[in-house]
Amino acid sequence: MTYRDRFEAVYDAYYPAIHQYAARRTGSPDDTADVISETFLTAWRRIGDVPEGEEALLWLYGVARRVLANQQRGDLRRAVLTERLRAELAADRPVRPVDLDHVRAAFDKLPERDREVLALACWEGLTSQRIAKVLGCTAIAARTRLHRARKRMAAALERQASLTNAMGEA
Incomplete structure (x- = not known):
């Protein structure tokens, strides 16, 4: 009898018992399938160690038990x-103070290109050289984009402050 024949005989004889053993001890069909496949993979790899007759079932139960223990760990x-x-x-989640809503509103009104370069500089803390690598441009171009984006942000903040003041006076 070849190793393959021996394995097929063990598989055919004991699959139902191992299936039931695993199904009663797992919480999902996927976990059951994992236990069965790992158990029979071990049997395939160690077919020479699998005892003959009914002892094979006990050996497979032992393997399945260890597979379940590993799964649970x-x-x-x-x-x-x-x-x-x-x-x-939760600890690292930035808390957005209510009084910075005007900053968010001004930021959101900027073009995507400005928001991206400002976010890389302010949120990610990147230098112009690193921003250049992210954007795929030269450091000079990144520095220029950042400078222009900061100017546009300052202008947007002034407009936002004027709008907020005008609404407060009304």
Whole structure:
């Protein structure tokens, strides 16, 4: 009997039992399928270690048990990492004070090109040389774009302040 024949015989004989074993211990069909595939992949790789007869089922249960344990450890690690990431993101989330709405309004009225260069400089903290690499232009061109965008932002802020003052006086 070849290794392939031996594996097929074990698979055909014990697939239903391993399927039921995994299905009763997992929360989803995908997890069940993962356990089954890992169990039989191990059996394929180690077909020479799989005992004969009914002992093969016990051996497969042992493999499936270890696969489930690994799966559960992985799920726990992912849950812990997800929670830690959520906490870090919540702590790092910038709080937008209400009194800066006029800045956002002025920024939003700028052309996309100006918003992009200002965001790279202010939000990302990039220098003109680095902005140039992002934009695919020379450092001089990036510095010029940034200078012009800052001037347009200042003008937009003045217009926004005038508009806000006019609305407040009315």
